[in-house]
Amino acid sequence: MSVETPQIDEANRVEIFDTTLRDGEQSPGISLNTQEKVEIATQLARLNVDVIEAGFPITSPGDFEAVEAIARNVSGPVICGLARTHVADIEAAWGAVKDSERPRIHTFISTSDIHIEHQLQTDRDDVKGQAKAAVAHARELCDDVEFSPMDATRADVEFTAEVCAIALAEGAGVINIPDTVGYTTPEEYTAYLGRLYSLVPELSSVRLSVHCHDDLGLAVANSFAGVLAGARQVECAINGIGERAGNCSLEEIVMLLRTRRADHGLDTMLETTELARTSRMVSRFTGYAVQPNKAIVGRNAFAHESGIHQDGVLKERTTYEIMDARDVGLDSNSIVLGKHSGRHALKDALQELGFRVEGNALNQAFKAFKELADKKKQVTALDLEAIVSDEMRESEGRYELAWFEVAAGSRREPVAKVGVTTPAGAEAVGESGGDGPIDAVFGAIQAAVETECELNRFEVSAVTEGGDALGEVTVMLRAHGRLASGQGVSTDIIEASGRAYVRALSNALDGAAVREAESVAADALGSPVPPGP
Ligand code: KIV
Numbered sequence: 262m263s264v265e266t267p268q269i270d271e272a273n274r275v276e277i278f279d280t281t282l283r284d285g286e287q288s289p290g291i292s293l294n295t296q297e298k299v300e301i302a303t304q305l306a307r308l309n310v311d312v313i314e315a316g317f318p319i320t321s322p323g324d325f326e327a328v329e330a331i332a333r334n335v336s337g338p339v340i341c342g343l344a345r346t347h348v349a350d351i352e353a354a355w356g357a358v359k360d361s362e363r364p365r366i367h368t369f370i371s372t373s374d375i376h377i378e379h380q381l382q383t384d385r386d387d388v389k390g391q392a393k394a395a396v397a398h399a400r401e402l403c404d405d406v407e408f409s410p411m412d413a414t415r416a417d418v419e420f421t422a423e424v425c426a427i428a429l430a431e432g433a434g435v436i437n438i439p440d441t442v443g444y445t446t447p448e449e450y451t452a453y454l455g456r457l458y459s460l461v462p463e464l465s466s467v468r469l470s471v472h473c474h475d476d477l478g479l480a481v482a483n484s485f486a487g488v489l490a491g492a493r494q495v496e497c498a499i500n501g502i503g504e505r506a507g508n509c510s511l512e513e514i515v516m517l518l519r520t521r522r523a524d525h526g527l528d529t530m531l532e533t534t535e536l537a538r539t540s541r542m543v544s545r546f547t548g549y550a551v552q553p554n555k556a557i558v559g560r561n562a563f564a565h566e567s568g569i570h571q572d573g574v575l576k577e578r579t580t581y582e583i584m585d586a587r588d589v590g591l592d593s594n595s596i597v598l599g600k601h602s603g604r605h606a607l608k609d610a611l612q613e614l615g616f617r618v619e620g621n622a623l624n625q626a627f628k629a630f631k632e633l634a635d636k637k638k639q640v641t642a643l644d645l646e647a648i649v650s651d652e653m654r655e656s657e658g659r660y661e662l663a664w665f666e667v668a669a670g671s672r673r674e675p676v677a678k679v680g681v682t683t684p685a686g687a688e689a690v691g692e693s694g695g696d697g698p699i700d701a702v703f704g705a706i707q708a709a710v711e712t713e714c715e716l717n718r719f720e721v722s723a724v725t726e727g728g729d730a731l732g733e734v735t736v737m738l739r740a741h742g743r744l745a746s747g748q749g750v751s752t753d754i755i756e757a758s759g760r761a762y763v764r765a766l767s768n769a770l771d772g773a774a775v776r777e778a779e780s781v782a783a784d785a786l787g788s789p790v791p792p793g794p
């Protein structure tokens with residue numbers, strides 16, 4: 262079912278700037294590859310977000326490549342790249358987004374004295390100069406430039422206003438006021454933005470944006486306050502992922518605006534029926550599970566446990582529901598395919614689910630689907646999403662679990678033997694005991710790859726209900742000093758665990774190799790590669 266997106270006039274339209282792939286990706290252990298990022302960006306376009314902040318291109322060749330791939334392949338939203346005020350950052354951001362139909366450069370520098378003194382180790386005049394030069398240079402390259410005074414909510418509002426006025430004079434079209442450390446409150450933020458408007462009257466002729474972190478659990482409330490104070494862009498991330506406690510949750514702010522539209526007259530243009538699917542995709546690819554009681558997209562967000570509530574909902578849904586689950590896309594567990602469905606039916610079903618799967622990828626997906634359909638009578642949309650995402654994680658030049666054997670029981674010590682295909686295509690075999698069968702498989706993988714890993718997180722969940730459900734495993738581990746995650750899907754939980762472990766290990770080793778190459782390059786250039794803001 263598709264719920265019609267209401268029309269809204271320009272003055273009351275709030276743009277959604279999605280930063281899942283930039284600020285969201287800064288959450289520890291997330292290791293998205295380019296293909297996964299493009300897939301998420303494609304889904305964000307389907308959700309109809311206005312802007313996708315696709316990454317921070319100067320930070321690594323991998324980040325640059327992913328932003329460039331998104332700029333080239335995803336149409337609809339503005340595609341934005343983040344840059345410090347340094348010339349190299351701005352040029353890297355431009356290099357990565359320039360092929361987009363609608364490119365944007367987002368540049369930032371802190372205006373709080375805490376950051377200026379301790380982190381930038383400079384003074385206010387230098388910050389003004391850097392902001393001016395950066396926006397001017399970005400504008401020479403790109404028509405659409407956004408400027409953020411970082412840590413604005415802990416900064417002197419008069420000084421922040423001066424810096425914003427400079428950015429505006431140089432041609433910035435969007436001014437974003439970040440609550441970088443999640444410190445402000447709705448009343449304080451409202452007052453801060455009101456003061457900025459009075460100090461910088463030109464602000465009224467551009468788009469004001471809000472970017473709130475959730476350290477005190479106020480990111481959505483603060484963003485909403487910002488919108489009521491005049492902001493018409495909200496920076497947010499799917500499932501609220503992001504630095505530390507995360508960003509404003511996209512699904513929450515969007516449904517808050519939609520549900521209470523009659524009271525404030527504001528809305529977004531989002532296709533909200535895509536929210537649940539986007540949330541599942543991001544959770545699956547990042548390994549960040551959604552808590553069951555999470556607003557809007559949590560498993561229990563529309564479940565009624567108490568008898569009185571169930572009784573009320575059965576009589577009239579609105580007695581205990583302020584939103585319709587179908588409006589956020591939570592009705593997608595329809596049965597789509599069975600054992601006798603062919604390749605064509607699979608392709609159509611996948612297309613309907615938003616996956617463009619062709620050629621060899623379709624063959625692989627079909628093989629996985631047939632295996633699943635042999636074990637499971639009914640293959641649902643949720644199963645298809647899970648197996649296709651799993652197939653997408655396989656790529657050449659990485660470690661892969663080829664096979665495994667485990668012997669375990671309550672009267673014997675578990676032992677496991679595994680075969681791992683190496684990036685060069687050889688097979689490495691390893692054996693190990695362990696505390697249980699899964700621990701033994703993990704030990705055997707470490708032996709095969711000859712790498713010691715520290716297991717950081719291990720989570721198992723079921724894709725659907727029922728005894729024959731697919732199991733989905735997320736592993737987060739540290740290897741060679743790098744934290745990385747991997748996921749695996751199978752009806753056999755040991756197999757799903759082994760695959761997740763090998764993928765996490767592969768991601769950690771890839772990341773460690775990239776970091777080594779970067780530090781060699783940085784040594785040669787004499788300029789450190791920046792960590793995320
Ligand atoms: O939190 C922050 O200040 C940021 C900026 C780069 C906008 O992420």
Ligand code: ZN
Nearest residue numbers: 284441472504
């Ligand atoms: Zn941020």
